[in-house]
Amino acid sequence: MRVLHTADWHFGKTLEGRDRIPEQRQFVDELAGICDDERIDLVLMAGDVFQTVNPSAEAEELFYEALDKLSAGGTRGIVAIAGNHDNPERMAAASPLAEKLGMTLIGLPHQALSAQTPNPSRPWRVAAGPSWLELAVPGCDHTAVIAALPYPSEARLKELLTQSLDEAEWVEQYNDRIAQMFSHLARHFKSDAVNLAMSHLFVRGGIESDSEVQIQVGGTYAVDPDAFPGRAQYVALGHLHRPQVVAGAPVPTRYAGSPLAYSFSEVGYSKSVVVLDVQPGRPADIREVFLASGKPLVRWTAKEGLSQVVQWVEEGRDANAWIDLEIHLKDPLTMEETHMLRTIHPGFVNIRPVFQVEGVNAVTAAERKNLPMDEMFVRFFERQKGYTPDDGLVQLFLELVADEPADAPAAEDTEEVAG
Template sequence: MKVLHTSDWHLGRTLYGRKRYEEFKGFLSWMQQTIEQQRIDVLLIAGDIFDTNTPNNKAQEMYYQFLCKVAASACRHVVVIGGNHDSPSFLNAPKQLLKALNVHVVGAIGDNPEDEIILLRQDERVEAIICAVPYLRDKDIRLIEPGETIDDKNAKLVAGIKNHYAQVCQLAEQKRQQLEQAQGQAIPIIGMGHLFAAGGKTEQDDGVRELYVGNLAHVGVDAFPECLNYVALGHLHVPQTVGGQSHIRYSGSPIAMGYGEAKQQKIVLVLEFNGREYSLQELHIPRFQTLVRLEGEVDTILAEIQTLVASKSDAWLEIEFTCNQVAGNVRQQLDEAIEGSAVEIRRIKNKRLRNRVIHQNGDQETLEDLDIKEVFERCLVANEVPPESRPGLVASYAEILQTLNDDDSQAE
């Protein structure tokens, strides 16, 4: 049995306002070909299929077209879990229809942990057991009590995650013992999850959003019971193992979500199981769009752009000036440097003048240049809120954002 582990597609994501549909189409086409060439039997998608909980029609179309093509291939099963960017009700809405295509969806946890246990069958025999645990929302795993400290909250979140995995895996192990005795063959249990493991690596501007206010609940390897032969994780965009355990892995995102990931080799993980044992192979994903970050003085950056243009590059650029002063016509110089080429400038900023973005006529920074936390910080400054009052307001704002992110706007 061959299993492919992927996650964090973020279909519909943009880069400084630039739509990225061609990259997503390229990746999904490559995935379809890889599934056929590698003769993949089981596809695991560990959350964050979409970038928002209200994906646009184009993103939905790509998702469903891909699932239909995989269902028509030799791949026997697809398992999808919800991530923190996904709407549980949106993922679950076509659940019964997709099940007819052997696409198993767990958008969120329910009242019965057994609903997260998926038995993958081949010729009436169970060949694998999947513990498909989706992103666990704060309200799913702990009771809020007045007066609790940040340490209390963290301890409850971690305990809630551990307890949930323990419940699901205990049921899965009981099923395995019964099935192995009945079938006379070893059966692997594969865990899935969308969470932040302790010690996990991230990259600047990779779009990895805090799962819980205060960046809490980084779980250790002890959250995953020993009965799990492999754990397919999502949420972190850098491919990595967890806690030195080779069987607990993040596949990472398939395309660079920001310039911090631009030089990173993206992968999917292919596992070939023989009973409970497996061999693992990393498959490199082609780069479907070149992202380049240029940093330095104006003359240096202009020279680097000329080199890119001469090489017929189609790179999207993020430019960061390190000089104290920049001439007022720098935007015009940059536009002239890329004129007639496929190179695009997606963002310009100045490290020394952080509160301004360089434009030809010196305009102030725009909303496209800021994330939602930076917008709030600018509001505090604009309204002359005293510095000593800001940390509390920022913390309250973060809690509001967390509530909005966890609220399933598609549910009704």
């Protein structure tokens, strides 16, 4: 059986307000092409289909379009679980229609699944129960048993794991509960079937990026690598956006990563999906298939100022990229200059001026303490925003400072951070 592992589509997610739906649609087409070219039998989608629990109609439409294209007319198996960004009930709402095409959509842990009437022309569930299924796929002479655990928060598990307020005890109880659940689900694994597990959670030691919204608070919603069942031939995970192997797991365990770079902390990441060939009783043959969809995210540092940026644009540098621009200046950008930058390259997402001002702003710490409060605010604002605040904003700042409690950080501390 040939299986494709993907996750963290985040349909509807933007980049500082920039629409990514066209890039996400491009990814869906690329993924469908990979499934066809690789002759994929089963797709595992490990959570975070959407960016929000209340996705736009456009994002939902893209999800259903993706299911339709990936299913190959109902001949390819699809199992998708909800992540922490997904509304679990909404995720599973389309199940009555999806199941007619051999798709299984699981929103909540413990969601009841049932066996289906045999149909050799489409994928069908030979057997099933809460958070697990045995799936037959056309063209495969063996089935796949899948332990499928959607995002397992305490609220979605509908369990109180401990009444203790001690964080260490909570962490231990959560880890033990997830390990226990996987151990229970693994009892359905069979020696003559392909045995797989999937979930959407954080494994301690995983490498994060800024584009993930934390699902763990102080490490509580996190598990150890050995929480997964040792009888699984592969564990497909979602949540972390950087494709990576989970070190220390008892069996091959991977995060597929997001298909697009969703923050500038992901500059330089290669995006991919995982393809595995697996047979009963044998180690899975695992490989990455790299993706080309979406605009690259790049950082520019223009130490020679505005003219250097204009030159790079005229040279066609990163013409199809989203750009985080750091530009070194002596004077703040005017509104006309900012508009010009936005016009000559629509890919500028952030424009961050770095001022190299001699004399006025090059003051020592001792001198800074003697500067008036309004002057320190003006300098700080200019460095952060690239232009001078008006008198009304300065006055508002002074009024806010006057209302600060006596133990609030001193203004010179703010200026030190800004510098």
